[in-house]
Amino acid sequence: MKIYADNAATTKMSKTALDAMLPFLTEIYGNPSSLYEIGQRAKEALEEARATVASAINAEPNEIYFTSGGSEADNQAIRSAAVIGARKGKKHIVSTAIEHHAVLHTLKKLEKEGFEITLLDPHENGIVRPEELAAAIRDDTCLVTVMYANNEIGTIQPIGEIGAICKERGVYFHTDAVQAVGHLPIDVKKEKIYMLSASAHKFHGPKGVGFLYARKGILLSNLIEGGAQERGKRAGTENVAGVAAMAAALKEAVDNMSANAARLTALRGRLIDGLSQIPHSALNGDAEKRLPGNVSFCFEGIEGESLLLLLDDKGISASSGSACTSGSLDPSHVLLAIGRVHDVAHGSLRLTLGEDATAEQVDDIIEAVKEVVSYLRGMSPVWRDLMNGKGRFIL
Amino acid sequence: MALYSEKVMDHFRNPRNVGVIEDADGVGEVGNAKCGDIMKMYLKIEDEIIQDVKFETFGCGSAIASSSMATEMIKGKPLEEVEKLTNQAVAEALDGLPAHKLHCSVLAEEAIKAALEDYRSRQS
Numbered sequence: 001m002k003i004y005a006d007n008a009a010t011t012k013m014s015k016t017a018l019d020a021m022l023p024f025l026t027e028i029y030g031n032p033s034s035l036y037e038i039g040q041r042a043k044e045a046l047e048e049a050r051a052t053v054a055s056a057i058n059a060e061p062n063e064i065y066f067t068s069g070g071s072e073a074d075n076q077a078i079r080s081a082a083v084i085g086a087r088k089g090k091k092h093i094v095s096t097a098i099e100h101h102a103v104l105h106t107l108k109k110l111e112k113e114g115f116e117i118t119l120l121d122p123h124e125n126g127i128v129r130p131e132e133l134a135a136a137i138r139d140d141t142c143l144v145t146v147m148y149a150n151n152e153i154g155t156i157q158p159i160g161e162i163g164a165i166c167k168e169r170g171v172y173f174h175t176d177a178v179q180a181v182g183h184l185p186i187d188v189k190k191e192k193i194y195m196l197s198a199s200a201h202k203f204h205g206p207k208g209v210g211f212l213y214a215r216k217g218i219l220l221s222n223l224i225e226g227g228a229q230e231r232g233k234r235a236g237t238e239n240v241a242g243v244a245a246m247a248a249a250l251k252e253a254v255d256n257m258s259a260n261a262a263r264l265t266a267l268r269g270r271l272i273d274g275l276s277q278i279p280h281s282a283l284n285g286d287a288e289k290r291l292p293g294n295v296s297f298c299f300e301g302i303e304g305e306s307l308l309l310l311l312d313d314k315g316i317s318a319s320s321g322s323a324c325t326s327g328s329l330d331p332s333h334v335l336l337a338i339g340r341v342h343d344v345a346h347g348s349l350r351l352t353l354g355e356d357a358t359a360e361q362v363d364d365i366i367e368a369v370k371e372v373v374s375y376l377r378g379m380s381p382v383w384r385d386l387m388n389g390k391g392r393f394i395l
Numbered sequence: 396m397a398l399y400s401e402k403v404m405d406h407f408r409n410p411r412n413v414g415v416i417e418d419a420d421g422v423g424e425v426g427n428a429k430c431g432d433i434m435k436m437y438l439k440i441e442d443e444i445i446q447d448v449k450f451e452t453f454g455c456g457s458a459i460a461s462s463s464m465a466t467e468m469i470k471g472k473p474l475e476e477v478e479k480l481t482n483q484a485v486a487e488a489l490d491g492l493p494a495h496k497l498h499c500s501v502l503a504e505e506a507i508k509a510a511l512e513d514y515r516s517r518q519s
Contacts, residue, residue, distance in 0.1 A: 301453065302453065303431050303432070303453055303454050303455055303458075304455075305455035305456055306407070306454065306455055306456050306458075306459055309404075309407065309456045310408075313408065322431060322455070323430070323431045324431060324454075324455035324456075324496075331431070342428065342429040342430075342431070343428035343429060346428070346431040378413075379410065379413045379414075379451055379452060379459070380433075380451060380452070380453040381424065381433050381434075381435040381451040381452070381453055382428055382433055382453040383453070384415075384451060
């Protein structure tokens with residue numbers, strides 16, 4: 001049995017994406033800046049991909065900047081807004097406590113450079129409240145950056161409402177949509193999004209390529225200086241094969257989005273129902289407003305890394321927000337931000353289903369998780385104390 | 396390269412001496428749930444020799460493997476030898492641990508020392 005249930009970490013490249021990329025590695029390998037035929041054909045492919053990507057989020061082609069991925073796009077968007085803000089004496093940024101580190105660490109750096117950062121509380125359901133966001137915006141706010149959907153607990157933020165508030169207040173709005181693009185319908189015009197970050201490998205494209213959407217009129221600052229690629233805003237010879245594959249993958253994802261979402265939402269429900277049968281467990285994040293394939297749970301009395309290793313032995317790939325898997329002493333900042341205490345956050349499990357998941361696989365996952373959780377609880381002194389009434393159950 | 400050595404994975408998958416000794420002569424518990432690691436050691440001691448040892452662990456793969464290995468290293472051994480057990484010895488017996496996991500072997504050493512201390516205090 002092999003079940004890959006970590007699609008929020010990365011996805012398998014689709015056949016469509018692979019087929020789209022190969023010609024640009026083998027035959028049309030020219031540099032898009034060259035004027036001979038294979039260069040110009042590469043250039044055409046690049047611009048075709050730009051149009052495809054733009055239409056997937058209802059943007060204009062000249063508002064799309066290809067990057068090395070989501071982290072670069074996040075960095076460039078935030079840095080650019082900060083530079084524009086600083087010129088006007090506006091050095092305040094509003095964000096949330098559950099952003100990806102590509103956003104949080106950039107904000108931390110700006111804080112050291114004299115910016116003030118307000119992080120909104122995601123509350124217990126993992127969703128920020130628009131009225132609290134409106135209240136956090138000040139006269140000197142230069143940017144609001146709120147992720148579209150969370151990578152750990154899958155919760156979807158009220159992006160349209162946030163966009164409307166930011167437009168009314170005249171503040172730039174950026175969204176890290178790395179987990180959402182290709183999975184949720186996005187319309188940057190309707191949702192009044194000024195900047196958006198995306199990454200190809202989260203929607204069955206290749207790793208190492210992504211894009212930044214920046215509305216016309218926003219002056220981007222370069223992270224990488226050099227040639228005049230990407231209208232002078234991102235130097236370096238374009239990753240033509242990667243970009244072509246990303247566009248093909250995105251088109252496929254958008255074309256099949258509603259059917260995939262409906263199927264995955266049903267499987268998600270089945271998985272949540274199954275795991276909920278495990279005593280002293282809890283779903284993390286809102287039950288409804290979450291990504292179609294995302295299931296995140298905490299199990300009391302066990303630790304996440306041993307859970308992952310034993311699931312791996314059973315052929316199931318998953319992830320956890322425990323300290324041992326985060327590489328730090330603290331468990332996931334997202335789980336802590338939604339009010340999970342350390343003891344419980346260590347026992348977290350994230351399962352993110354791919355488009356090819358089946359009901360049978362979901363049932364196999366439920367069976368395996370039940371078995372492993374009960375085995376680990378059997379050797380846990382924490383669980384023994386809880387069962388003997390020496391400690392109090394949290395979940 | 397895998398995260399853990401074969402030895403670690405063997406002790407993690409098939410931990411030796413898991414469980415509880417109801418009438419233990421010494422019990423030691425170290426770590427805390429906040430940090431994500433708790434180890435509990437139960438010792439049965441006769442004539443200054445570890446007759447039996449059991450452990451319970453809440454923690455990651457290397458925490459479970461370290462506990463298991465430590466119990467194997469002290470079972471049947473005289474107390475004066477057990478007292479000299481170091482975390483390095485446990486880590487070496489496991490063919491090494493990743494640097495950020497060495498604290499798991501420290502916990503194993505501390506859990507055994509805590510259980511021995513409990514035994515001594517009950518004696519006196």
